[in-house]
Amino acid sequence: MKHLLTCAVLLAATLFSGAAVERPASAADDPPTHQVFLPIILSPGLQPPYDMAQFMIGDRRLYEVQHSGGSQARHQTQVEGERFYHTKGDEVRAEWEELWATEDTIYRGTDTSPGNGLYYTLFENNAAGSAWSPRYWDVGDVYRREPFVVFFRKSNCTVVEDGFQPSWLRFEAYYPAYTFESGITLRNVVELSWLLQEDGEPIESYFYAEGYGLVGWGSVDRGFSYVSWLHEPGQRPDNKREVIACLSRSGQLPRGVVPDGHLLPKGYRAK
Numbered sequence: 001m002k003h004l005l006t007c008a009v010l011l012a013a014t015l016f017s018g019a020a021v022e023r024p025a026s027a028a029d030d031p032p033t034h035q036v037f038l039p040i041i042l043s044p045g046l047q048p049p050y051d052m053a054q055f056m057i058g059d060r061r062l063y064e065v066q067h068s069g070g071s072q073a074r075h076q077t078q079v080e081g082e083r084f085y086h087t088k089g090d091e092v093r094a095e096w097e098e099l100w101a102t103e104d105t106i107y108r109g110t111d112t113s114p115g116n117g118l119y120y121t122l123f124e125n126n127a128a129g130s131a132w133s134p135r136y137w138d139v140g141d142v143y144r145r146e147p148f149v150v151f152f153r154k155s156n157c158t159v160v161e162d163g164f165q166p167s168w169l170r171f172e173a174y175y176p177a178y179t180f181e182s183g184i185t186l187r188n189v190v191e192l193s194w195l196l197q198e199d200g201e202p203i204e205s206y207f208y209a210e211g212y213g214l215v216g217w218g219s220v221d222r223g224f225s226y227v228s229w230l231h232e233p234g235q236r237p238d239n240k241r242e243v244i245a246c247l248s249r250s251g252q253l254p255r256g257v258v259p260d261g262h263l264l265p266k267g268y269r270a271k
Contacts (some may be wrong), residue, residue, distance in 0.1 A: 045176030046188055049136040053101040055190045057084050058213030062236050065216065066182065066228035075227075076239045077213035086214045088113060091237035097214075101135055108132040108147075111270070112242060117154050119244060120270050122147040126259070128251040132271075133169050133192070142198060143169045148259045149270040157246035162257055163264035167271075168195040172205065180207075180216060180226040189215070194271050204271060 058077030065075050073088040087094040095113035099106060109129045112119040122130035130147035150162040170193045178189040188210035193202035207216035218224035264270065
């Protein structure tokens with residue numbers, strides 16, 4: 001979907017002085033003035049509708065993301081089969097968010113990074129995985145979702161809380177280039193916002209960049225983060241996704257959990 005616009009621009013380059021002034025006789029044998037034609041490649045950016053997979057599925061490159069609170073995590077998108085994982089940590093242990101793309105939808109499954117020793121899984125129609133955004137959409141579009149969310153304890157996978165969480169995702173902006181607080185500028189970046197009311201203020205915002213994946217986020221109450229350091233290929237080992245030994249891969253709701261319509265308690269947040 002990339003479009004490149006190539007235009008030839010005439011650059012008048014005066015290679016020797018005296019081209020535009022009267023020269024003395026002694027300079028009569030000077031070489032003539034030359035004109036040089038150079039191609040300049042201009043990128044007008046991508047065109048809507050934008051393919052979210054192009055921004056969310058990174059190419060395994062490693063980069064650091066700085067949090068406003070002072071912590072730093074190495075990020076990397078890892079693809080495994082039809083799933084892709086946004087990993088956050090380092091080569092010893094990295095928390096992760098599980099996503100996948102179909103022809104028309106981006107889905108989310110399990111997220112091990114909410115903190116407090118917990119992880120959560122989104123369910124829809126009693127099966128793991130919930131539609132998170134359209135795959136193709138445009139700036140200003142809003143997408144409603146209502147996953148059933150189950151929070152688990154990492155140590156033993158017991159259920160801590162569960163419930164539905166209605167929310168909306170809004171496509172805030174597409175940037176042909178975006179400069180983060182670190183001074184790093186990335187090309188082709190999208191900004192999405194997570195809302196608890198369709199016309200409400202963003203609770204969280206997410207930045208995804210082509211070739212990278214998740215490169216920054218912000219919230220109303222939990223600070224913000226931004227890409228802060230780009231690693232060269234092979235400069236650092238790949239992230240190692242944390243393993244939760246008891247995590248079920250059955251794809252079914254845990255035994256005894258019934259989605260009876262109640263909402264996820266306040267204080268629990270699942271994007």
